[in-house]
Amino acid sequence: MKKLIAFLLLIVSLPAFADEGMWLPQLLSKLNESRMKSLGMKISAEEIYSVNKGSLKDAVVSFGGFCTGEVISSKGLVLTNHHCGYDAVQDHTTLENNYLRDGFWSKSFNEELTNPGLFVTFIKRIDDVTKEVMAGIDKNLIGPDRQAAISKNMKAVNDAAKKASTQESFVRGFFEDNQYYLFVTETYKDVRLVGAPPSSIGKYGSDTDNWVWPRHTGDFSVFRIYAGKDNAPAEYSKDNVPYTPVKSLNISLDGIAENDFTLVFGFPGRTQQYLPAIAVEQIRTQNDPAKIAIRDRALTVIDAFMRRDEQIKIQYASKYARIQNSYKKWQGEVLGLTRANAFAKKTDYENEFTKRVAAKPEWKEKYGEVLPSLNKLYEENLQYSVARDYYNEIFSKIELQKLALQLNSLVTAYENGGDKGYEARLQRVIPVMQETVKDFSAPVDKAVFASLMDVYLNDANKNFAAPTIVAAMEKYNGDATKWVDDLYKANQFYDSASVRNLFLKNPAEAVAAIRSFTAINLFSDAADIYQKQIQPTYNAKNDEIEKWQRIYMEGQMEVMTEKKFYPDANSTMRVAYGQVKTYQPRDGVTFDYKTDLKGVMEKYVPGDYEFDLPVKLIDLYKKKDYGAYANKDGSMPVCFIATNHTTGGNSGSPVLDAYGNLIGLNFDRAWEGTMSDINYDASICRNIMVDIRYVLFIIDKFAGAKRLIEEMKMVHPKVKK
Numbered sequence: 001m002k003k004l005i006a007f008l009l010l011i012v013s014l015p016a017f018a019d020e021g022m023w024l025p026q027l028l029s030k031l032n033e034s035r036m037k038s039l040g041m042k043i044s045a046e047e048i049y050s051v052n053k054g055s056l057k058d059a060v061v062s063f064g065g066f067c068t069g070e071v072i073s074s075k076g077l078v079l080t081n082h083h084c085g086y087d088a089v090q091d092h093t094t095l096e097n098n099y100l101r102d103g104f105w106s107k108s109f110n111e112e113l114t115n116p117g118l119f120v121t122f123i124k125r126i127d128d129v130t131k132e133v134m135a136g137i138d139k140n141l142i143g144p145d146r147q148a149a150i151s152k153n154m155k156a157v158n159d160a161a162k163k164a165s166t167q168e169s170f171v172r173g174f175f176e177d178n179q180y181y182l183f184v185t186e187t188y189k190d191v192r193l194v195g196a197p198p199s200s201i202g203k204y205g206s207d208t209d210n211w212v213w214p215r216h217t218g219d220f221s222v223f224r225i226y227a228g229k230d231n232a233p234a235e236y237s238k239d240n241v242p243y244t245p246v247k248s249l250n251i252s253l254d255g256i257a258e259n260d261f262t263l264v265f266g267f268p269g270r271t272q273q274y275l276p277a278i279a280v281e282q283i284r285t286q287n288d289p290a291k292i293a294i295r296d297r298a299l300t301v302i303d304a305f306m307r308r309d310e311q312i313k314i315q316y317a318s319k320y321a322r323i324q325n326s327y328k329k330w331q332g333e334v335l336g337l338t339r340a341n342a343f344a345k346k347t348d349y350e351n352e353f354t355k356r357v358a359a360k361p362e363w364k365e366k367y368g369e370v371l372p373s374l375n376k377l378y379e380e381n382l383q384y385s386v387a388r389d390y391y392n393e394i395f396s397k398i399e400l401q402k403l404a405l406q407l408n409s410l411v412t413a414y415e416n417g418g419d420k421g422y423e424a425r426l427q428r429v430i431p432v433m434q435e436t437v438k439d440f441s442a443p444v445d446k447a448v449f450a451s452l453m454d455v456y457l458n459d460a461n462k463n464f465a466a467p468t469i470v471a472a473m474e475k476y477n478g479d480a481t482k483w484v485d486d487l488y489k490a491n492q493f494y495d496s497a498s499v500r501n502l503f504l505k506n507p508a509e510a511v512a513a514i515r516s517f518t519a520i521n522l523f524s525d526a527a528d529i530y531q532k533q534i535q536p537t538y539n540a541k542n543d544e545i546e547k548w549q550r551i552y553m554e555g556q557m558e559v560m561t562e563k564k565f566y567p568d569a570n571s572t573m574r575v576a577y578g579q580v581k582t583y584q585p586r587d588g589v590t591f592d593y594k595t596d597l598k599g600v601m602e603k604y605v606p607g608d609y610e611f612d613l614p615v616k617l618i619d620l621y622k623k624k625d626y627g628a629y630a631n632k633d634g635s636m637p638v639c640f641i642a643t644n645h646t647t648g649g650n651s652g653s654p655v656l657d658a659y660g661n662l663i664g665l666n667f668d669r670a671w672e673g674t675m676s677d678i679n680y681d682a683s684i685c686r687n688i689m690v691d692i693r694y695v696l697f698i699i700d701k702f703a704g705a706k707r708l709i710e711e712m713k714m715v716h717p718k719v720k721k
C-alpha cells in the first residue's frame with residue numbers, strides 16, 4: 001500500500017515539473033520521447049536528431065555564436081530575431097538608408113548584403129567522449145591543475161575526431177564536468193542580410209516591454225547562407241551561391257491553441273540549475289540586489305540625458321538597452337525566487353539527499369561531505385563574490401575607465417617592447433578608442449561616474465576601496481561631482497581631437513603624456529586592489545566550489561534516482577519541450593497565451609520612440625488585409641507563450657509543432673519567470689515567441705517580399721485530409 005501511494009504521488013507530481021529542462025538532442029529517444037509523445041508530439045526522436053539521415057537538427061544553426069537561427073527554404077534562407085540581426089542591420093544603416101528605422105528588403109539575390117564576421121554553425125554529430133577525456137584524471141585534482149590535465153585529453157580527443165575537411169570540432173564538459181561530448185560542426189561564413197522590418201515592428205515596445213508579457217513585437221530578421229559552388233563553406237565571394245540545405249523547415253499556417261505541443265530547438269547560453277540552496281539565497285539577497293542597485297543608478301542618469309538630448313539618445317540607445325536587459329531580468333529573478341520560495345524548495349531537496357546519503361555507508365563516504373563543504377565555501381566566498389560584483393558592475397559602466405585601460409596598455413606595451421611594442425599595440429588601440437569616443441558624452445559619463453562612486457565608497461565593502469579614490473573623496477569633502485568634474489578637465493583623452501593629437505606623438509612622448517593622466521593611475525589602483533585582494537581568494541574558493549559541485553552533481557544523479565537530469569546550458573544545442581499555456585503571475589491575475597494585432601494598435605503612441613507604428617501597418621490593420629495568415633475568426637496573431645525552458649542564446653530559436661513544422665520564433669521570457677535560469681517553475685515560467693504567421697504577414701503584406709514567400713513551404717497540419 002505504501003509503495004502504491006509513493007508511486008501515485010510520483011505520477012501526480014510529475015507533470016508539475018516535467019516540462020523543465022534543456023535536453024541533449026541525441027539523448028531524447030532514451031530520456032524524453034515518451035513524455036514528449038504524451039504531451040502531444042507526433043514525430044519520433046529520430047526525426048529530431050539523427051546522424052544517419054537528415055533530421056530537424058540539420059535545419060537549426062548557431063547564429064553568430066550568440067543567437068539561434070533556422071533554415072526555412074531550399075535556398076538557404078535563415079530566420080532569426082530582429083535583436084539578433086540588429087548589429088548587421090545597423091552596420092548597413094546610414095542617414096540616407098536608415099534600415100534600422102525604415103526596415104530593409106532586398107529585391108533580388110544581388111541586393112542581399114554581406115556581413116563580414118557573421119557566421120552560422122550547423123551541428124553534424126554529437127559523441128559521448130567522457131571515458132576518453134576522464135582517462136587518467138585524478139579525482140582530487142582541482143583548479144588549474146585539473147583544467148590542464150583535462151585540456152590535454154580534450155585536445156587529444158578533438159584531434160582524433162573523424163571529420164570532413166570542411167568540418168570542425170570541439171569537446172565540452174557537461175553536468176559540472178562529469179561528462180564530456182564531442183561536437184562535429186560545419187560553419188558557413190558568408191551570411192547575407194535579406195530583410196528586416198522597421199524597428200517600430202521588430203523592436204516594438206523596446207525596453208518598456210522587454211521581458212514583459214503580453215507582448216506585441218515582430219522580433220525577426222531574414223538572412224541567407226551562401227556557399228561555394230560545391231555547396232561547401234567558403235569565405236565571402238561574389239561568386240558564392242545560395243546554400244542548399246540538408247533540411248529546411250516546413251511552416252505551419254494553422255496556428256496554435258492552448259495546450260498544443262511546442263518544441264524549442266536552439267543554443268541556450270548559461271544556466272545554474274544545480275546550485276545549493278545557500279547559493280540561490282545569496283544571489284537573491286546579495287548579488288542580484290547589488291547589481292540591480294548599481295545599474296539602477298547608471299540607467300537613471302543615462303535616461304535623463306537621453307530624454308533631453310536627441311544626439312545622446314542615438315549615442316546611448318544600444319548601451320542603455322544592454323544595461324537594461326540584465327537589470328530587468330535580475331529584478332524578475334529576485335521576484336520569482338522569492339514568490340516560488342526557491343530557498344525552501346532547495347532546502348527540502350537537500351534534506352532528502354542528505355537523508356538518503358546517510359542511510360548508505362558507500363554514499364556517506366562519497367557524498368557525506370558535499371553539502372557541508374559547499375555551505376562553508378559559499379559562506380566564506382560571499383564577501384569576495386559580492387565585492388567582485390561591485391567592482392565589475394561599477395567600473396564597466398564608466399567609459400573613461402575603458403579608455404584609460406586602452407591607453408595604459410600602450411604604456412605596458414612600450415615598457416615591454418619599446419617603440420615596436422608600442423606601434424604594434426597602437427594598431428589595436430586606435431579602432432577601440434575611436435569606436436568608444438564616437439559614442440561618448442562627457443557629461444553623461446561624468447554623472448554616471450559620480451553617482452557610482454557613492455555606491456563604491458558607501459555600499460561596497462570599505463576594505464576593498466582603492467586608496468586613491470578614498471583620498472580624492474576626502475580631499476573634496478565627499479563632493480563626488482566636483483571631484484569628477486576636475487578629473488575630466490585634467491584628463492582629456494575622451495574627445496576625438498585629443499586622441500588624434502596623442503597618437504601623432506612619437507612613442508616616448510605619447511607614453512610620457514599618458515603617464516601624466518591621473519585618471520589612469522586611479523583606475524589602475526582600483527584594478528590592482530581587485531586583482532590582489534578580491535580575485536585570488538574568489539578564484540581559489542571557486543575552484544573548490546567547482547570540485548564539490550561536480551561531486552554534488554554526481555551524487556544527485558546516483559542518489560535521486562526518480563529524477564531525470566539535464567545538463568546546465570553551455571551554448572550547445574538543446575531541445576526544450578512544453579505546451580502553449582496561460583499563466584497566473586499573482587493572485588487574481590491570469591494572462592492569456594496569445595496576443596493579437598489589435599493589441600499592437602492599443603499600445604500605439606504616435607511619435608513615441610518605443611510605441612510608434614508604420615502607417616502601412618495601421619492601414620493593413622484597418623483593411624484587415626491579412627491574406628492567408630489570419631486566424632479562423634479573421635484576426636491577426638502576433639505573439640504567444642508556452643512552458644519551454646529557455647534562456648539567453650535561445651533567441652531566434654525555431655518553435656516547432658507536434659509534427660516538427662515551424663510555428664514561431666523564440667525571443668524572450670515572461671518577467672516573473674526569469675528565475676528559470678536557477679529554478680524553473682512550470683506554474684510561472686513562460687517563453688515568449690512571435691507567431692510565424694505574423695512574420696509571414698509582415699514579409700508578404702507589409703514588405704511585399706513575395707519572392708521570399710515563394711521559397712518557403714507552407715503546410716496545414718491541422719486540416720483533416
Ligand code: ARG
Pocket residue numbers: 083206207210211321322325648651667668669
Ligand atoms: N530580453 C531579450 C533577451 O534577453 C531581448 C533583448 C533585446 N531587446 C531589448 N529591448 N533590449 O535578449
Ligand code: GLU
Pocket residue numbers: 067646647648649650651667668669
Ligand atoms: N532575449 C534572449 C536572447 O537574446 C532570449 C530570452 C531569454 O533569456 O530567455 O537570447
